[in-house]
Amino acid sequence: LTIMAMIILTICSIVMFLASILSKKMLNDREKNSPFECGFDPKSSSRIPFSLHFFLITIIFLIFDVEIALILPMIMILNFSNLFMWSMTSIIFLIILLIGVYHEWNQGMLNWS
Secondary structure, three states: OHHHHHHHHHHHHHHHHHHHHHOOOOOOOHHHHOOOEOOEOOOOOOOOOOOHHHHHHHHHHHHHHHHHHHHHHHHHHHHHOOHHHHHHHHHHHHHHHHHHHHHHHHHOOOOOO
16 A cells, blocks of 8 residues: 555656646746736836826725625525515615715716826
């Protein structure tokens, strides 16, 4: 049993070693090896001013993405919960969402300029 395990371990080691050698690229391309930074030149200074509007759009997207993940299970819970409590929870949650969208719209965060 021990000899069989050693043979299998040796074969696996040889296969992993050959795979790592064969998968190496021989030619290094400067463009492919440089990091992609969302359309910005990665070779320039990293201390240039970044538009705050892009950051705020990203945060708004993440907030609404998480809220969608919270809304979808509410539909499945409908069969297992009290209808009045489910309705009140859903309405309160949606009102909070609508207040947030109204606030962002009122502050001009949804205007792309």
